[in-house]
Amino acid sequence: MITIRLVDSKLHKIFIAVNNVFVYCEVQNNRLADVSLELLTKGRKLAGELHVGLEAILIGKGVSDMAKELFDYGVRTLHLVEDERLAFYRTLPYARLVKHLFEREKPQIGLFGATPVGRDLAPRIASSLKCGLTADCTGLEIGDHHDKKSDTTYTNLLYQIRPAFGGNIIATIINPDTRPQLATVREGVMKKEPLMESMAGEIKTLDVNGILQKEDFVVEIIDRHVEEKRINIKNAPIIVAGGYGVGSKENFKLLFELADVLGGEVGGTRAAVDAGYIEHDRQIGQTGVTVRPRLYIACGISGQIQHRAGMMESSMIIAINTDRNAPINSIADYVITGDFAEVVPRLIKYYRKNSK
Amino acid sequence: MKPLKIIVLAKQVPDTRNVGKDAMKADGTVNRAALEAIFNPEDLNALEQALRIKDQAEGSQVTLLTMGPGRAAEIIREGLYRGADHGFLLTDRKFAGSDTLATSYSIARAVSQNEYDIIIAGRQAIDGDTAQVGPQVAEKLNIPQVTYVEAIEEITEFYIIARRRLDNGIERVKSPLPVLITVHGSAPPCRPRIARRVMKYKHARTLTELQDASEDYIRLFQDRPYLKIDEWSVADIKADEDALGLSGSPTKVKKIENVVFKAKESRILENSDQDIESLIKELIDNHTIG
Ligand SMILES: Cc1cc2nc3c(=O)[nH]c(=O)nc-3n(C[C@H](O)[C@H](O)[C@H](O)COP(=O)(O)OP(=O)(O)OC[C@H]3O[C@@H](n4cnc5c(N)ncnc54)[C@H](O)[C@@H]3O)c2cc1C
Ligand SMILES: Nc1ncnc2c1ncn2[C@@H]1O[C@H](COP(=O)(O)O)[C@@H](O)[C@H]1O
Numbered sequence: 001m002i003t004i005r006l007v008d009s010k011l012h013k014i015f016i017a018v019n020n021v022f023v024y025c026e027v028q029n030n031r032l033a034d035v036s037l038e039l040l041t042k043g044r045k046l047a048g049e050l051h052v053g054l055e056a057i058l059i060g061k062g063v064s065d066m067a068k069e070l071f072d073y074g075v076r077t078l079h080l081v082e083d084e085r086l087a088f089y090r091t092l093p094y095a096r097l098v099k100h101l102f103e104r105e106k107p108q109i110g111l112f113g114a115t116p117v118g119r120d121l122a123p124r125i126a127s128s129l130k131c132g133l134t135a136d137c138t139g140l141e142i143g144d145h146h147d148k149k150s151d152t153t154y155t156n157l158l159y160q161i162r163p164a165f166g167g168n169i170i171a172t173i174i175n176p177d178t179r180p181q182l183a184t185v186r187e188g189v190m191k192k193e194p195l196m197e198s199m200a201g202e203i204k205t206l207d208v209n210g211i212l213q214k215e216d217f218v219v220e221i222i223d224r225h226v227e228e229k230r231i232n233i234k235n236a237p238i239i240v241a242g243g244y245g246v247g248s249k250e251n252f253k254l255l256f257e258l259a260d261v262l263g264g265e266v267g268g269t270r271a272a273v274d275a276g277y278i279e280h281d282r283q284i285g286q287t288g289v290t291v292r293p294r295l296y297i298a299c300g301i302s303g304q305i306q307h308r309a310g311m312m313e314s315s316m317i318i319a320i321n322t323d324r325n326a327p328i329n330s331i332a333d334y335v336i337t338g339d340f341a342e343v344v345p346r347l348i349k350y351y352r353k354n355s356k
Numbered sequence: 357m358k359p360l361k362i363i364v365l366a367k368q369v370p371d372t373r374n375v376g377k378d379a380m381k382a383d384g385t386v387n388r389a390a391l392e393a394i395f396n397p398e399d400l401n402a403l404e405q406a407l408r409i410k411d412q413a414e415g416s417q418v419t420l421l422t423m424g425p426g427r428a429a430e431i432i433r434e435g436l437y438r439g440a441d442h443g444f445l446l447t448d449r450k451f452a453g454s455d456t457l458a459t460s461y462s463i464a465r466a467v468s469q470n471e472y473d474i475i476i477a478g479r480q481a482i483d484g485d486t487a488q489v490g491p492q493v494a495e496k497l498n499i500p501q502v503t504y505v506e507a508i509e510e511i512t513e514f515y516i517i518a519r520r521r522l523d524n525g526i527e528r529v530k531s532p533l534p535v536l537i538t539v540h541g542s543a544p545p546c547r548p549r550i551a552r553r554v555m556k557y558k559h560a561r562t563l564t565e566l567q568d569a570s571e572d573y574i575r576l577f578q579d580r581p582y583l584k585i586d587e588w589s590v591a592d593i594k595a596d597e598d599a600l601g602l603s604g605s606p607t608k609v610k611k612i613e614n615v616v617f618k619a620k621e622s623r624i625l626e627n628s629d630q631d632i633e634s635l636i637k638e639l640i641d642n643h644t645i646g
Contacts, residue, residue: 337626
């Protein structure tokens, strides 16, 4: 039996499911954030499968000339909100505007970057619309769901896929009865691809008068110092990564030396970051960056799912671990069982000897 | 300065940072019992911020609120040892299965039974890393939020000035009270237990804990009422049952998969000069490096 539920649920009134896919677009250092372009690419594919359109929300001051780039990514309708007071992200006015647009446009899916902005804004929206939100998804797909208890089939739900609970399991989360279905995704997890041929979209400007209220501005920004990212491991062709097994900040120097010789960057696991061996910007994995280098050398890394989620697509993986049964070994092309402190100097030595 | 009422939101979580070999059972499911239950790390940073406010505004009250099963009373005791004045445990079978929306609804209901000037949460709980509950509670209480706080630079009875730690920088903001802040792990660590307070509070218990231990603490509670950790149920917070637990949770888990390793054809190398030199030569020849 196939029925599509369009009734009130206990949770919330359901919206008719023909509506569009929305991406909240973020501006960082006067440019569209990479993560927003990645989400638009994903959003375009989801919209294609659902036979609906892709729409974007862009809020700020003097941001209208970014519209063209959004259209290059397949945005059909851009909801543009500009105001002097919106130059920098602030929770209350931004949340009020996004909520207003969601209530008016009734999207079926809403995607946000898992950035400090997206993670501040999306829960506020989910809370006021009483809908579900899944953080740090590593996969988004369209699929159906049959609920045995009510013998109801839901079609075209958003599967929000993420590793969960200490690793080793992957959960698929759905929101059967509420709309929009909201998710956040980290930068670098999805690929960014503009359309081959750009198409023209429509700009709808939203007049903030009558929507924003004085009390939305009670929190003032006194000052902000935000730098361009110093470390960019996302695009490095070669990554030497270290885990908790590297043992100290001092020992990491060896990895920096190898990366330096090979022309690569150093990354690490969350355990290494938590232990203070390396900076947070270098964390690879579900809650760090996702990388797809030509070569990934994993030193003293066990290879839990949250870490693998961020490096599995590397073209070649070398694992160096004292434990011959470390999970990382099963996804490695080359497994060297041994102490990284002996193996890494050998790699450096023989690279120096053999490279021209 | 006028004393302030501070509520700290803290969660007991499995220590997912130390997932050891016995974390998985032979059948491939998670062995929860193998994971130690701890005070969520960033909630300790949150508690420290609360205690610092109390240092400044003498007479301020720090109340720890946690929602969880009976054993979560452990973290309330931990909070009392470190300087919190009170704690209460939101516990009821009906809360089971709550996602972040249902959790934040329940916490917001509980908080609104109290007076507060500032609510302090951790940035995120390590069992899911969602960082959603703080902002969702703030929205439900209709108060401003300041997330990712690393330091409170100034606090008066009317406003706070807080420094936020962003990905690549910092931002300083001023917010009126009441406000909810979430504290980032880069904020100062929590002060340790104070021996005198451990002595004072080591017998602090919830009523359920006492009944389970079938101890006669009734007299004890009469003599020393501060040893009683209050338990609140759904009825105590006057909550709408449809908005909490499973029925109040819009997110459902459709599927849990154990990760099957799609084992590659790995080549096993010795940690020897010979093997490593031939690996390097191969990588240079096929232009992976060099
Ligand atoms: C919600 C959530 C999100 C997470 N997000 C991430 C994330 O984004 N990125 C991430 O990395 N983790 C993440 N984690 C943590 C993850 O589950 C693991 O705890 C972490 O990846 C383990 O790091 P590790 O491999 O460095 O440490 P360990 O698991 O402790 O492994 C250390 C390894 O080093 C080996 N070793 C020891 N000494 C030596 C030596 N001398 N030479 C060679 N090998 C040696 C050991 O055999 C062992 O295999 C997350 C966890 C949760 C719950
Ligand atoms: N069950 C709970 N009881 C008390 N506080 C909680 C609970 N769940 C979450 N919190 C608070 O909300 C923060 C963010 O949690 P989360 O959204 O689960 O990452 C935590 O650091 C706690 O301060």
